[in-house]
Structures are given as C-alpha cells and as structure tokens.
Amino acid sequence: xxxxxxxxxxFYMKIALRLAKKGLGxxxxxxxxxxxxxxxxxxxxxxxxxxxGALHAEREALLDAKKNGFDISGxxxxxxxxxxxxYEKTPPCTDEII
Numbered sequence: 001x002x003x004x005x006x007x008x009x010x011f012y013m014k015i016a017l018r019l020a021k022k023g024l025g026x027x028x029x030x031x032x033x034x035x036x037x038x039x040x041x042x043x044x045x046x047x048x049x050x051x052x053g054a055l056h057a058e059r060e061a062l063l064d065a066k067k068n069g070f071d072i073s074g075x076x077x078x079x080x081x082x083x084x085x086x087y088e089k090t091p092p093c094t095d096e097i098i
Contacts, residue, residue, distance in 0.1 A: 012078040019048040035061035039075035058093040
C-alpha cells in the first residue's frame with residue numbers, strides 16, 4: 001500500500017506471490033505461480049497453479065472472476081511470471097487473457 005493506505009501494484013503482486021506459495025511441492029517441474037485480477041481497486045479474481053498439468057494461475061484467476069459474475073474487461077492482472085504463449089499440457093494463457 002502507498003503512504004495513504006491505498007493498494008498499489010506492489011500490494012497486489014505480494015498477494016500473487018502468497019498465492020503462488022500454495023503450489024509449492026505440487027507443480028514440479030513448473031514454477032509456482034499466483035495471479036490476481038483487479039478492477040476499480042477491488043480484487044475480482046484470484047488463482048494459483050495447483051498441480052502439475054492443471055490450469056495455470058492466470059486461467060484459475062479468470063475462472064474465479066467469471067464464476068463470481070465479474071466483468072473482466074478493463075481489469076488488470078498481476079502475475080509474477082510471463083504468461084505462457086504455447087501449447088503443452090494446457091493451452092496458452094495468453095489466448096485467454098487477451
């Protein structure tokens with residue numbers, strides 16, 4: 001948060017990092033990743049990579065926001081790793097984000 005107590009980019013990234021830690025030991029050989037979606041200063045979606053071969057954090061966060069009825073247009077996603085743009089066990093996260 002900034003000096004006025006208003007959440008800023010660092011605040012949201014720290015939440016994404018805390019979420020990522022939930023995946024430690026379950027996502028090998030992938031890195032643990034967390035994602036937070038923010039709109040209008042409110043967190044509308046959160047997710048993390050839960051296990052190897054499962055949806056990535058970005059897709060989990062998008063599903064969380066949509067499941068709760070939020071419109072994600074114009075929102076900001078905070079994720080500590082560049083979203084994947086290739087097919088492997090899961091489709092590219094960039095396809096869903098963009």
